[in-house]
Protein backbone atom coordinates (compact mmCIF):
# COMPACT_ATOMS: atom_id res chain seq x y z
CA UNK A 466 0.00 0.00 0.00
CA UNK A 467 1.41 3.39 -0.96
CA UNK A 468 1.89 6.09 1.66
CA UNK A 469 -0.62 8.37 -0.06
CA UNK A 470 -3.38 5.73 -0.05
CA UNK A 471 -2.66 5.06 3.64
CA UNK A 472 -2.96 8.80 4.28
CA UNK A 473 -6.35 8.87 2.62
CA UNK A 474 -7.55 6.02 4.86
CA UNK A 475 -6.29 7.69 8.06
CA UNK A 476 -8.82 9.23 10.45
CA UNK A 477 -8.54 13.02 10.82
CA UNK A 478 -5.79 13.72 13.35
CA UNK A 479 -6.19 15.65 16.56
CA UNK A 480 -3.93 18.48 17.65
CA UNK A 481 -2.28 19.71 20.86
CA UNK A 482 -1.50 23.40 21.36
CA UNK A 483 0.19 24.65 24.52
CA UNK A 484 0.17 28.18 25.94
CA UNK A 485 2.56 28.81 28.85
CA UNK A 486 3.97 31.81 30.71
CA UNK A 487 4.06 33.45 34.13
CA UNK A 488 1.00 34.64 36.00
CA UNK A 489 -0.72 37.73 34.56
CA UNK A 490 0.61 37.00 31.04
CA UNK A 491 -2.89 36.71 29.55
CA UNK A 492 -2.92 32.90 29.14
CA UNK A 493 -6.62 32.55 29.98
CA UNK A 494 -7.46 35.49 27.73
CA UNK A 495 -5.53 33.81 24.89
CA UNK A 496 -7.48 30.61 25.59
CA UNK A 497 -10.81 32.46 25.44
CA UNK A 498 -9.77 34.07 22.16
CA UNK A 499 -9.08 30.59 20.74
CA UNK A 500 -12.47 29.37 21.97
CA UNK A 501 -14.22 32.23 20.23
CA UNK A 502 -12.34 31.53 17.02
CA UNK A 503 -13.09 27.77 17.15
CA UNK A 504 -16.79 28.44 17.95
CA UNK A 505 -17.03 30.89 15.06
CA UNK A 506 -15.73 28.10 12.81
CA UNK A 507 -18.68 25.96 13.88
CA UNK A 508 -16.72 23.61 16.17
CA UNK A 509 -18.06 22.46 19.55
CA UNK A 510 -15.81 23.53 22.41
CA UNK A 511 -15.63 22.27 26.01
CA UNK A 512 -13.64 24.15 28.65
CA UNK A 513 -12.11 22.49 31.71
CA UNK A 514 -10.47 24.12 34.72
CA UNK A 515 -9.19 22.72 38.00
CA UNK A 516 -11.62 22.53 40.89
CA UNK A 517 -8.65 23.45 43.14
CA UNK A 518 -8.92 27.07 42.05
CA UNK A 519 -11.98 28.46 43.80
CA UNK A 520 -11.12 32.16 43.53
CA UNK A 521 -13.88 32.71 40.99
CA UNK A 522 -17.25 31.10 40.15
CA UNK A 523 -16.89 27.32 39.95
CA UNK A 524 -18.83 26.92 36.72
CA UNK A 525 -17.12 29.65 34.72
CA UNK A 526 -13.68 30.67 33.64
CA UNK A 527 -12.77 34.24 34.51
CA UNK A 528 -9.72 36.14 33.30
CA UNK A 529 -7.86 38.63 35.51
CA UNK A 530 -9.58 41.38 33.53
CA UNK A 531 -13.08 39.97 34.03
CA UNK A 532 -13.91 38.01 30.82
CA UNK A 533 -16.10 34.94 31.49
CA UNK A 534 -16.84 31.58 29.82
CA UNK A 535 -18.81 28.57 31.18
CA UNK A 536 -16.63 25.57 32.07
CA UNK A 537 -16.33 22.26 33.91
CA UNK A 538 -14.42 22.51 37.22
CA UNK A 539 -12.87 19.07 37.77
CA UNK A 540 -10.35 17.45 40.17
CA UNK A 541 -8.71 15.51 37.32
CA UNK A 542 -9.06 15.17 33.56
CA UNK A 543 -9.99 11.49 33.54
CA UNK A 544 -13.24 12.44 35.27
CA UNK A 545 -14.23 14.59 32.27
CA UNK A 546 -15.48 11.70 30.18
CA UNK A 547 -17.12 10.08 33.22
CA UNK A 548 -18.80 13.36 34.09
CA UNK A 549 -20.06 13.78 30.56
CA UNK A 550 -21.31 10.21 30.71
CA UNK A 551 -22.96 10.74 34.09
CA UNK A 552 -24.74 13.86 32.87
CA UNK A 553 -25.98 12.02 29.82
CA UNK A 554 -27.10 9.16 32.08
CA UNK A 555 -29.08 11.49 34.36
CA UNK A 556 -30.77 13.15 31.40
CA UNK A 557 -31.75 9.73 30.03
CA UNK A 558 -33.21 8.68 33.38
CA UNK A 559 -35.30 11.81 33.65
CA UNK A 560 -36.77 11.45 30.15
CA UNK A 561 -38.28 8.00 29.73
CA UNK A 562 -39.84 8.80 26.39
CA UNK A 563 -36.66 10.23 24.86
CA UNK A 564 -36.26 9.29 21.22
CA UNK A 565 -33.47 6.91 20.24
CA UNK A 566 -31.81 9.67 18.25
CA UNK A 567 -31.59 11.91 21.31
CA UNK A 568 -30.41 8.98 23.43
CA UNK A 569 -27.63 8.31 20.96
CA UNK A 570 -26.65 11.98 20.98
CA UNK A 571 -26.35 12.04 24.77
CA UNK A 572 -24.48 8.74 25.09
CA UNK A 573 -21.94 9.84 22.50
CA UNK A 574 -21.70 13.35 23.96
CA UNK A 575 -17.89 13.30 23.98
CA UNK A 576 -17.83 12.52 20.26
CA UNK A 577 -19.72 15.74 19.60
CA UNK A 578 -16.98 17.85 21.13
CA UNK A 579 -14.29 18.95 18.67
CA UNK A 580 -12.12 21.13 20.89
CA UNK A 581 -11.18 20.70 24.56
CA UNK A 582 -9.58 23.67 26.32
CA UNK A 583 -7.78 23.14 29.63
CA UNK A 584 -6.91 26.10 31.87
CA UNK A 585 -4.50 26.07 34.85
CA UNK A 586 -3.12 22.82 33.41
CA UNK A 587 -0.37 22.61 36.05
CA UNK A 588 -2.98 21.30 38.51
CA UNK A 589 -3.81 18.18 36.45
CA UNK A 590 -1.49 15.22 37.09
CA UNK A 591 -3.07 13.16 34.29
CA UNK A 592 -2.48 15.88 31.67
CA UNK A 593 -0.10 13.85 29.47
CA UNK A 594 -2.27 10.73 29.24
CA UNK A 595 -5.46 12.72 28.68
CA UNK A 596 -4.03 14.96 25.94
CA UNK A 597 -2.30 12.13 24.07
CA UNK A 598 -5.40 9.93 24.08
CA UNK A 599 -7.72 12.78 23.08
CA UNK A 600 -5.48 13.99 20.23
CA UNK A 601 -4.03 10.67 19.02
CA UNK A 602 -7.10 8.45 19.25
CA UNK A 603 -10.21 10.62 19.73
CA UNK A 604 -9.39 13.23 17.04
CA UNK A 605 -9.76 16.18 19.43
CA UNK A 606 -8.03 19.51 19.24
CA UNK A 607 -6.62 20.20 22.70
CA UNK A 608 -5.62 23.69 23.75
CA UNK A 609 -3.79 23.82 27.06
CA UNK A 610 -2.90 26.91 29.11
CA UNK A 611 -0.82 26.78 32.27
CA UNK A 612 2.21 27.85 34.22
CA UNK A 613 5.40 26.26 32.91
CA UNK A 614 7.24 27.02 36.16
CA UNK A 615 6.40 27.52 39.82
CA UNK A 616 7.58 30.47 41.97
CA UNK A 617 11.06 28.89 42.12
CA UNK A 618 11.08 28.49 38.31
CA UNK A 619 10.96 24.71 38.62
CA UNK A 620 8.79 22.63 36.29
CA UNK A 621 5.20 22.89 37.56
CA UNK A 622 2.95 19.81 37.42
CA UNK A 623 2.89 17.99 34.07
CA UNK A 624 2.78 21.03 31.75
CA UNK A 625 6.29 20.50 30.35
CA UNK A 626 5.54 16.81 29.74
CA UNK A 627 3.15 17.70 26.93
CA UNK A 628 5.71 19.79 25.02
CA UNK A 629 7.06 16.76 23.07
CA UNK A 630 3.63 15.62 21.76
CA UNK A 631 2.42 19.20 21.11
CA UNK A 632 1.90 20.74 17.66
CA UNK A 633 2.62 24.30 18.82
CA UNK A 634 3.98 25.99 21.96
CA UNK A 635 3.43 29.67 22.78
CA UNK A 636 5.22 31.33 25.69
CA UNK A 637 3.51 34.56 26.70
CA UNK A 638 5.08 37.27 28.83
CA UNK A 639 3.67 39.80 31.27
CA UNK A 640 5.00 43.22 32.33
CA UNK A 641 7.37 43.38 35.28
CA UNK A 642 5.41 44.94 38.09
CA UNK A 643 8.57 46.65 39.35
CA UNK A 644 10.06 48.15 36.15
CA UNK A 645 7.66 47.58 33.24
CA UNK A 646 10.08 45.41 31.24
CA UNK A 647 8.95 42.05 29.84
CA UNK A 648 8.26 39.61 32.68
CA UNK A 649 9.04 35.92 32.23
CA UNK A 650 8.73 34.77 35.85
CA UNK A 651 6.33 34.79 38.79
CA UNK A 652 7.63 36.07 42.13
CA UNK A 653 5.84 35.01 45.30
CA UNK A 654 5.44 37.90 47.73
CA UNK A 655 4.66 35.80 50.80
CA UNK A 656 6.97 33.59 52.83
CA UNK A 657 5.08 30.29 52.36
CA UNK A 658 7.09 27.58 50.58
CA UNK A 659 4.46 25.10 49.40
CA UNK A 660 4.47 24.63 45.61
CA UNK A 661 0.71 25.06 45.22
CA UNK A 662 -0.46 28.28 46.84
CA UNK A 663 -3.46 29.61 44.96
CA UNK A 664 -3.67 33.38 44.92
CA UNK A 665 -3.77 36.50 42.79
CA UNK A 666 -1.92 39.79 42.87
CA UNK A 667 -1.98 39.67 46.69
CA UNK A 668 0.46 36.73 46.58
CA UNK A 669 2.22 36.90 43.21
CA UNK A 670 3.70 39.42 40.83
CA UNK A 671 5.16 39.09 37.32
CA UNK A 672 8.80 40.18 37.17
CA UNK A 673 11.73 40.46 34.77
CA UNK A 674 14.85 38.36 35.34
CA UNK A 675 16.70 40.98 37.38
CA UNK A 676 13.78 41.65 39.70
CA UNK A 677 13.17 37.94 40.05
CA UNK A 678 16.76 37.41 41.24
CA UNK A 679 16.66 40.40 43.60
CA UNK A 680 13.21 39.43 44.90
CA UNK A 681 14.28 35.84 45.60
CA UNK A 682 17.22 37.11 47.68
CA UNK A 683 14.89 39.31 49.75
CA UNK A 684 12.30 36.56 50.18
CA UNK A 685 14.95 34.00 51.19
CA UNK A 686 16.29 36.46 53.78
CA UNK A 687 12.76 36.98 55.13
CA UNK A 688 12.19 33.22 55.34
CA UNK A 689 15.49 32.74 57.16
CA UNK A 690 14.60 35.40 59.74
CA UNK A 691 11.21 33.83 60.33
CA UNK A 692 12.81 30.40 60.58
CA UNK A 693 15.40 31.61 63.10
CA UNK A 694 12.61 33.19 65.17
CA UNK A 695 10.68 29.93 64.81
CA UNK A 696 7.65 32.02 63.97
CA UNK A 697 4.91 30.76 61.74
CA UNK A 698 3.46 33.52 59.56
CA UNK A 699 -0.04 32.58 60.59
CA UNK A 700 0.61 32.26 64.33
CA UNK A 701 0.39 35.03 66.91
CA UNK A 702 3.62 33.92 68.64
CA UNK A 703 5.77 36.86 67.66
CA UNK A 704 3.77 39.40 65.76
CA UNK A 705 6.47 42.06 65.95
CA UNK A 706 9.02 39.94 64.10
CA UNK A 707 6.56 39.10 61.35
CA UNK A 708 5.43 42.72 61.09
CA UNK A 709 9.05 43.82 60.66
CA UNK A 710 9.54 41.36 57.82
CA UNK A 711 6.51 42.70 56.03
CA UNK A 712 7.70 46.27 56.48
CA UNK A 713 11.02 45.28 54.85
CA UNK A 714 9.22 43.50 52.02
CA UNK A 715 6.85 46.41 51.47
CA UNK A 716 9.82 48.74 51.35
CA UNK A 717 11.55 46.52 48.82
CA UNK A 718 8.60 46.05 46.52
CA UNK A 719 7.65 49.74 46.58
CA UNK A 720 11.17 51.16 46.44
CA UNK A 721 12.67 49.01 43.68
Ligand SMILES: [Zn+2]
Pocket residue numbers: 641642643644645646672673674675676
Ligand atom coordinates in the same frame (compact mmCIF):
# COMPACT_ATOMS: atom_id res chain seq x y z
ZN1 LIG B 1 11.73 44.31 36.41
